[in-house]
Every structure is written in structure tokens, then in C-alpha cells.
Amino acid sequence: MSTKTLAGTPVDVNDEGFFEKPEQWTEEMATEMAEEEGIDDLTPQHWQVIHFMRKEYDEKGTGPTVRVLGKSSGVSVKELYQLFPKGPAKVAARIAGIPKPRGCV
Amino acid sequence: MTHRIVILGAGTGGTIMANRLRKTYAESEASITVVDRDDRHIYQPGLLFVPFGLTHPEDIVRPRKRQIHKGIDYHQSEIDRVDVEADRVHLTDGTTLDYDVLIVASGTDLLPQETEGLTGPGWMEKVFTFYTLEGAAALEAALTRFDGGRIVVNFIDLPIKCPIAPLEFVFMTDWYFHERGIRDRVDITYVTPLDGAFTKPIAAQSLGDLMAEKHIELVTEFNTGEVDGEGGRLVSYDEREVPFDLAVIVPLHGGASFVERSPALGDDLGFVPTDPHTLQSTVKPNIFAIGDATNIPTSKAGSVTHFEAEILQDNVRRFLAGEPLEGEYDGHANCFIETGFKKALLIDFNYDTEPLEGHFPAQVGMPLLKESRLNHLGKLMFQWFYWHSLLPGRDIPGIRPDMTMAGKHRPGE
Numbered sequence: 339m340s341t342k343t344l345a346g347t348p349v350d351v352n353d354e355g356f357f358e359k360p361e362q363w364t365e366e367m368a369t370e371m372a373e374e375e376g377i378d379d380l381t382p383q384h385w386q387v388i389h390f391m392r393k394e395y396d397e398k399g400t401g402p403t404v405r406v407l408g409k410s411s412g413v414s415v416k417e418l419y420q421l422f423p424k425g426p427a428k429v430a431a432r433i434a435g436i437p438k439p440r441g442c443v
Numbered sequence: 444m445t446h447r448i449v450i451l452g453a454g455t456g457g458t459i460m461a462n463r464l465r466k467t468y469a470e471s472e473a474s475i476t477v478v479d480r481d482d483r484h485i486y487q488p489g490l491l492f493v494p495f496g497l498t499h500p501e502d503i504v505r506p507r508k509r510q511i512h513k514g515i516d517y518h519q520s521e522i523d524r525v526d527v528e529a530d531r532v533h534l535t536d537g538t539t540l541d542y543d544v545l546i547v548a549s550g551t552d553l554l555p556q557e558t559e560g561l562t563g564p565g566w567m568e569k570v571f572t573f574y575t576l577e578g579a580a581a582l583e584a585a586l587t588r589f590d591g592g593r594i595v596v597n598f599i600d601l602p603i604k605c606p607i608a609p610l611e612f613v614f615m616t617d618w619y620f621h622e623r624g625i626r627d628r629v630d631i632t633y634v635t636p637l638d639g640a641f642t643k644p645i646a647a648q649s650l651g652d653l654m655a656e657k658h659i660e661l662v663t664e665f666n667t668g669e670v671d672g673e674g675g676r677l678v679s680y681d682e683r684e685v686p687f688d689l690a691v692i693v694p695l696h697g698g699a700s701f702v703e704r705s706p707a708l709g710d711d712l713g714f715v716p717t718d719p720h721t722l723q724s725t726v727k728p729n730i731f732a733i734g735d736a737t738n739i740p741t742s743k744a745g746s747v748t749h750f751e752a753e754i755l756q757d758n759v760r761r762f763l764a765g766e767p768l769e770g771e772y773d774g775h776a777n778c779f780i781e782t783g784f785k786k787a788l789l790i791d792f793n794y795d796t797e798p799l800e801g802h803f804p805a806q807v808g809m810p811l812l813k814e815s816r817l818n819h820l821g822k823l824m825f826q827w828f829y830w831h832s833l834l835p836g837r838d839i840p841g842i843r844p845d846m847t848m849a850g851k852h853r854p855g856e
Contacts, residue, residue, distance in 0.1 A: 360446065400740075404680075405600050405695070410711045415668065419617060436668040 363435025456734030565672020591628035592688030618783025
């Protein structure tokens with residue numbers, strides 16, 4: 339675990355840049371992290387996915403997989419890859435400030 | 444009063460639960476009704492061996508009804524839906540079943556139609572799955588004809604039944620073409636959406652090393668968006684391609700279709716939201732779930748179902764007696780991993796402990812995470828235990844439902 343400063347505030351992240359404490363997250367941090375991921379402008383569709391991720395995490399204790407995102411976020415899997423080309427589940431989870439989605443076995 | 448217990452599904456979980464609960468209650472104390480849509484109980488671990496001619500479809504199928512003990516009603520029909528509010532199941536043949544306790548044991552359905560192109564041109568000609576009896580049999584014929592080229596093995600996304608089976612399939616393919624003397628003419632590629640050979644780090648390392656030793660190529664973080672049977676290529680959502688002459692695909696899985704037709708019973712994928720320790724659903728206290736039908740974070744595998752059954756038997760009894768549920772399932776799973784050449788690995792793990800090296804069930808026993816002939820024999824013998832010990836609801840001597848650290852060690856210990 340290490341500390342990283344986002345939007346002027348220190349936050350706890352793991353080695354892969356995922357938040358350890360989702361409650362430390364703010365929307366300004368999302369904008370800053372999106373830029374680090376090569377996404378210069380967060381569109382309303384991006385925000386739809388980010389808010390969905392946080393809601394899923396609050397309800398289920400883990401972020402959704404790409405498949406659940408495609409089924410339930412209102413954004414299709416194809417569009418998800420256009421929004422987050424480096425992999426929707428991981429990148430959106432990082433930007434949304436939730437821990438890395440658990441792959442189940 | 445006679446308790447009414449209804450069990451949906453007569454596969455591994457439904458059969459074990461019916462037989463176990465029949466031992467808990469005399470017939471005057473509880474009626475037990477089991478529903479399934481057909482009378483074909485498949486020994487699913489056997490499906491892996493069919494494509495290689497090591498077993499045959501007729502050797503791994505038995506009638507469902509014959510596995511269910513006396514004093515249990517077996518009702519053959521499709522399930523239409525569960526009315527959670529009314530504690531009632533509607534069957535498509537018009538029957539309704541009222542229950543005091545419902546156990547959802549309806550496993551998982553394959554959803555090949557959810558992947559673009561998968562059931563299109565080339566399906567069952569050069570694109571196969573061994574997750575069905577028909578698919579496994581068709582694949583045997585295709586492998587027999589295959590005399591060189593590129594074989595890719597891919598599971599589209601988790602969850603899948605027995606997540607280790609696609610890996611076993613590549614190991615077996617390596618062995619199969621060695622035996623036929625043409626391994627040098629066959630390229631084998633394992634394509635996975637995960638970032639390694641397996642989900643858990645220590646096992647992923649061991650299995651990844653084994654793949655390299657066997658000259659099997661590994662393509663990771665590949666999320667298949669399309670299977671182009673005609674053009675012979677897998678295409679990922681981020682537009683990478685893997686070419687093939689023969690593709691072996693494990694399709695997406697979802698819960699049984701009646702779960703989706705039953706308001707509030709399932710999650711987005713049709714699995715029943717279930718407490719990972721008590722196995723009581725979070726839908727309603729009188730609904731329980733077992734095996735592949737649940738959403739709990741462990742493997743969808745027969746060993747899991749078997750370990751869950753003992754806990755669930757106790758918790759159903761407690762629930763009907765008005766006692767607190769004390770049974771605690773720990774996520775214990777135990778899987779043989781066939782690696783070809785008459786050898787296998789064994790892994791044993793739970794929610795908190797990933798697969799480790801050592802021996803099972805204790806210091807003296809079968810080696811864990813290492814190839815051995817003993818494990819291969821264990822895997823073969825298991826079919827006998829399945830029909831004669833597991834399904835009837837007997838305990839296997841020396842094997843407990845909770846995982847033990849005896850015989851295991853962490854790296855460096």
C-alpha cells in the first residue's frame with residue numbers, strides 16, 4: 339500500500355493504483371485519474387459508468403465485471419471499450435475509486 | 444405438521460440434498476419433492492475425457508430418478524417460475540408446488556448465443572465446446588480428423604463451471620497429439636480473460652510454468668467479443684485477433700432461465716444471492732441455494748456442492764425448528780487437475796486460503812500443486828465415489844467439509 343496525492347488530498351492506493359478506501363474518493367480525483375489513463379474528457383457516459391461502479395461496490399462489496407457492466411450499466415460492452423480502451427472493468431474501477439474487482443474462481 | 448421441502452434441480456446438489464434430508468426427517472415429518480426437466484444425470488467431470496476417447500457419453504450418464512432414494516417425490520417438468528411472495532413454484536406442466544423451504548439447486552445454463560458469432564457458421568464444425576455431452580462427442584470426432592494446425596482454447600468470461608477444466612483441456616490436448624505422434628504439427632494456444640493462467644497467484648505461477656514446459660502458448664487479458672468461425676479467428680473487444688483452425692470455447696454461463704423469470708429471485712446473471720456461510724438466500728429466509736446456482740465467491744464445482752451439502756442439511760433443519768443457523772461453510776473446494784501422461788495435480792483451498800503446496804488430506808497423502816500419478820488415479824476413482832457415496836449423501840471417511848491447513852505450507856515455509 340502507498341499514498342498518492344490526488345486533487346490536493348493524500349489517498350491510500352495499492353500497487354496497481356486502486357483505492358484502498360473508497361470513501362476517500364471525490365469527483366475531482368476521478369477527472370485527474372482519467373487524465374493519467376489517457377482519457378482527457380469524462381463524458382456523461384463515462385460518469386454513468388463511474389456512478390454505476392460505485393453503486394455496485396456499495397451494494398455488493400466488489401466492483402462489477404465487464405459482463406455485468408454491459409448488462410446492467412446501460413452502456414454496451416462495445417461502447418465500454420470505446421470509453422475505457424484499456425479495459426473497462428479495471429480502468430473504470432480505478433477512476434471510480436473502488437478496490438480492484440475480485441475475479442472469482 | 445409435515446414440513447414441505449421443494450428442491451429445484453436433480454443434479455449434484457439437488458440429489459445430495461434430497462437424499463440427506465430424507466435421512467434427517469421421517470416421511471411423516473417432511474415431504475420432499477425434487478423437480479428436474481429431464482432424466483439425464485451427467486457425471487460432468489467425465490466430459491473432459493470424452494473428446495480424447497478416454498470415456499464415452501453412455502459411461503457418464505445415468506437416470507436422475509435412480510439416484511434419488513425412496514420416499515422422495517421426483518417430478519419431471521420444466522420450471523416456469525417461483526413466486527417468492529406466495530412460497531409457491533409454478534411448473535410448465537401446470538403443477539404448482541407450495542413449500543415451507545425451497546432449495547434452489549438448478550445449476551447454471553450455457554449461453555453460447557450471448558457471444559457474437561459463436562453459434563454462427565462453423566459452430567460444431569470447427570468451433571466446439573466440451574461443456575455439453577453433444578459438444579464433447581462432436582469434438583472427439585473433430586480431434587480424430589485433426590492432423591495439424593492451430594487449436595485455441597478459450598473461456599469467454601467467469602463465472603464458469605470448474606474454472607480449471609479449460610486448462611486441463613489444453614494439457615490433455617498436448618498429451619493426445621504426443622500419443623498420435625504429431626505434436627510438432629499442432630500449435631496449442633490458451634486464451635484467457637484473466638491476467639494469468641489461473642485466478643490465484645501461487646497456482647497461476649505453477650500452472651503457467653507447466654504450460655511453458657509443455658509448449659502451450661498463453662494469451663492473457665483477452666476479452667472475446669466475437670468468434671468468427673468462418674474466418675477462423677477470435678476477436679477481442681479491444682480488437683486483437685487470435686487465429687485458429689479448431690476452437691474449443693467455454694461459453695458464458697448464467698443461472699437457470701426460470702430464475703430470471705422469477706421476480707426478485709436472481710441477480711443480474713440469474714444466480715441466487717446467497718449468504719456465503721449459511722447458504723440461506725438473501726431473497727427470503729425460507730429460500731436456500733446450493734452449488735452452481737448461488738452467487739457465492741467460490742468455484743462452481745462438484746466438490747464445493749458436496750462440502751456445502753453437509754452445512755445446508757444442518758441449516759435447513761435448524762431453520763424449520765426455528766433455531767438460529769449455525770452451519771458455516773468456509774468456501775472449501777478441492778479439485779484434481781488432469782495434466783495428461785497419466786498424471787494430475789490436486790488443489791485444495793477456501794475463501795481465505797489460496798491453493799498451496801503440501802499434501803492432502805494431511806502430511807501423508809496426495810501431493811498438492813504437483814503432478815503425480817497418485818492424483819491421476821484419484822481423479823479416475825472419483826467417479827465411483829460420486830455415484831456410490833456423494834449422491835447418496837454419505838460422508839467420505841477422512842474428508843471434512845471445512846478446509847484444514849494440515850499438510851499444507853506457504854511458499855518459503
